[in-house]
Amino acid sequence: MPRAVRERQMMDAAVQTFGQRGYRAASMDEIAELAGVSKPLVYLYLNSKEELFTACIRREASALVEAVRAGVEPGEPADRQLWAGLRAFFTHAAENPDGWAVLHSQARTHGEPFAAEVAVMREEIVSFVTYLIGAAAREADCDSELADREVAGLAHALVGAAESLAAWGNGTPGVSAKETAATLMNFAWAGLENLMSGQRWAPSPRA
Amino acid sequence: MPRAVRERQMMDAAVQTFGQRGYRAASMDEIAELAGVSKPLVYLYLNSKEELFTACIRREASALVEAVRAGVEPGEPADRQLWAGLRAFFTHAAENPDGWAVLHSQARTHGEPFAAEVAVMREEIVSFVTYLIGAAAREADCDSELADREVAGLAHALVGAAESLAAWGNGTPGVSAKETAATLMNFAWAGLENLMSGQRWAPSPRA
Numbered sequence: 001m002p003r004a005v006r007e008r009q010m011m012d013a014a015v016q017t018f019g020q021r022g023y024r025a026a027s028m029d030e031i032a033e034l035a036g037v038s039k040p041l042v043y044l045y046l047n048s049k050e051e052l053f054t055a056c057i058r059r060e061a062s063a064l065v066e067a068v069r070a071g072v073e074p075g076e077p078a079d080r081q082l083w084a085g086l087r088a089f090f091t092h093a094a095e096n097p098d099g100w101a102v103l104h105s106q107a108r109t110h111g112e113p114f115a116a117e118v119a120v121m122r123e124e125i126v127s128f129v130t131y132l133i134g135a136a137a138r139e140a141d142c143d144s145e146l147a148d149r150e151v152a153g154l155a156h157a158l159v160g161a162a163e164s165l166a167a168w169g170n171g172t173p174g175v176s177a178k179e180t181a182a183t184l185m186n187f188a189w190a191g192l193e194n195l196m197s198g199q200r201w202a203p204s205p206r207a
Numbered sequence: 208m209p210r211a212v213r214e215r216q217m218m219d220a221a222v223q224t225f226g227q228r229g230y231r232a233a234s235m236d237e238i239a240e241l242a243g244v245s246k247p248l249v250y251l252y253l254n255s256k257e258e259l260f261t262a263c264i265r266r267e268a269s270a271l272v273e274a275v276r277a278g279v280e281p282g283e284p285a286d287r288q289l290w291a292g293l294r295a296f297f298t299h300a301a302e303n304p305d306g307w308a309v310l311h312s313q314a315r316t317h318g319e320p321f322a323a324e325v326a327v328m329r330e331e332i333v334s335f336v337t338y339l340i341g342a343a344a345r346e347a348d349c350d351s352e353l354a355d356r357e358v359a360g361l362a363h364a365l366v367g368a369a370e371s372l373a374a375w376g377n378g379t380p381g382v383s384a385k386e387t388a389a390t391l392m393n394f395a396w397a398g399l400e401n402l403m404s405g406q407r408w409a410p411s412p413r414a
Binding site: 108109110111150154156159160162163175179183187 | 231317322370372374390391395
């Protein structure tokens, strides 16, 4: 069997085990057995459980960022791009629940250096969303309305909302990726659109 | 000095140290020195660093939930209640950056049993927001439009967005709690309001 294929099998088994059993509970024995290889071979490939977990985080983070970027079609109107990006994100999280659990639940809850790996990926996604919202603002010709800082704030809000919804969707039977994406788009887009046309929320009169 | 006052000083010192230095790096020596008490006294009060950290999480979680609940005025229109709750949340997070760091960054990134403590608090806040959005939907008389599941999804989106924005706001010089609350309200409310009046987002035509 070619080395690349075997490595992929080990990584698949590792992501599944870390995602389903958690970083602490997962054992190298279990991962080797699931991959159908010997434990020494797993150690030969990556020196330690920590290195194997780090490799899983990197692979899953790249796959997620790649899926979002690939989902967006440049040249489309901004709301379509955002919609396509959200669809791609929720679809990827739903189709790769173990990978998502590695990133969202496991990597962030077991201290450094794992949390830092996920933070880098998150920053990359926030930057991309900041760019998309900024592009939408320019399309709507509202540069003067929406300061750079508010665009950054909105991007953080959208990313946080998407993370939270994906975790809820994966943990709730029968919720589809299309449904979570539509919920977030319904939630966010009308607000963004109003913001860009200069209509801001104001408190209603007191009862 | 009364026991309650001394305990409070120790807890304040512990939250400050855990929030600023992180759970791992924080030492009991440091906490005792900051509190102006001897290290044996800290251990007498709470048996271990782990128990002290758990007590900090519980205190800060209760304070946050209490601040949000106290901020909401029952009987007001739903958007005012949501606005008041968000203002209270962002104000509390901005005024207690160490407490917020303990909950959002430290407790969630150091495994169990700490992450479970924060998860309980988060569920409580999500339930409260679900209730507020449900009340808003009933006010808008749109029961048939907005299924329970979508209300739950929206609550998860709002809470995730708020967490992400609060972390961004605390880490970005010059961003006020009022500003983050307004950004989220602008982002979310118009969307929610349109949803409740039966106006859903639909993709714009392809370019």
